Amino acid sequence: MRVTSVLSAILGAACAGALALSTPARAEPERIRLPGSDVVLAAVLYKPEGPGPFPAVVALHGCGGLFLRNGKVSPRDEDWGERLAAQGFAVLMPDSYGPRAVGPQCRNRDRTVRPSAQRQADAHAARRWLQSQPFVKPEAVSLMGWSNGAATTLYAIKDSKTSRAAMGDGPDFARAVAFYPGCRALAARGGYKPRVPLLILMGENDDWTPVESCRRLVEQAKAAGRTATLVAYQGAVHDFDSPGAPVVTRRGLAFTASDTGEAQAGTDPAGREDAIARVPAFLAR
Template sequence: MQISKLALGILASALLQFNPAQADELVRFDSAGTRPSAFLERKAREQGVTLPDVPITHLQGYLSRPPGDGPFPAVVVMHGCGGIHPNTKTYWPQRLISWGYVVLVVDSFTTRGIEDTCQRYLPERVFDAYGALDYLSTLPFVDAGHVALIGFSAGGIAALEATKTEGDEQLMDRKFKAAVGYYPVCAPHAGDATVPTLILNGDLDDWSPVERCRQRVSHLSGKGPSVELDVYPGAYHDFDAPDVATPKIKLGHREEYNAAAAEQSFIRVKAFLHQYLQN
């Protein structure tokens, strides 16, 4: 069977336009470091003390991008306490790319030799998020001024911690534009956020109780960026994850995909990101 010259031309054009970064590309970068304040540096000099270096962790992640030259807005994705699963490694990047975003999924565990953090919290993940932001800012196809942070479960905690007032965000040169937390464990008295924030939770989630997030929202000063809470009736932890279509119990907590809640949340997140990253 012969292939027409037109078909060959189309195929060649498609191959020439293909960029390997459009698929999952393994990339390496460092977690963000923090510099001592000018006050601490001055005091150290006066006292003849050498301040300790801030440890930097070498990380890896998975980069995906839409076709074209950009620059595109971008989203940093933080996985849950069990590590990278299909929901954060595949389903969400595909969804975000279709919406026009570059996506960097941060792997906080592999280079640290960690299997999970489901019984503890890893505060260094805030610095991982900002390291990802710094890395994205070096890429010519990324609009570094329009990058959001989205996290799931423990990654959602990291997203909220990374964007709260009086948090580590004030130590960073580059800032996120918006934040999204799927079923995080909220800190009721965390205070205001530094960027517009969207929290999504199921009302039946017994791992990330929605009441804690309601308290967080109720304690806002009203002077900072908006922090919105969407609650989905009948939804459990991991309600957006098709890989848990069969309900399971983990450490005594129920995880279960809820197609209706998931779809509603996707519509909500798409509109939220468009509002703050593409307007």
């Protein structure tokens, strides 16, 4: 019995150590407000320990919004904020919906807060706020987004007069990461050129924002001599990087590949694991 107890204690300690390695240290976000183009934006800030200066990331929520009904940050956004802060990045997540008095937009076809306009302006407002902070390296602020926020990311780094006009003051974004964006509209226009290195991460089986149009977008960028990479995970669907979300069929969605309003979403463990390793390495270059 004594030997069994000792072995159990050792195995328990080993498992606890492995879990500590895989789980980021919890970093409570700071609630802040910052000036936007048409509203005062609410945002949450995940900040590493110490004075900095740190590289930073503007992170843009998807069509479901940044906050849950109970006021907490959504699990996927919280998970990434904590992970990146634990690896030395300051992460600012602006809320594009609450300050404009709109709720989740996944079921809304007539959206008044658009990736190409208001949300793009929010991304640059967040970048400028970070660049004004003493704990941030102004030239090392990157952009990252999910789904609707990923589409915003593509617009915000597009090499065009409209996107450059939205920048305002300060250095441009250093790099950009887009998780499962809707690429169809941008790809259809042709000639997409990102101003900064771009990484797109998607599920090969995504039937909400399908991968093929994003492949065309990356081909356009490469043809123009720009740096763009697409990684598509076999078997993965929308929201593949969410922590512990079972794969379910979402219904009543405004835009899906089949136009039926139905699409699958949920965690793909292999894709999530790869993204957790790949994204910080890409941002740190």
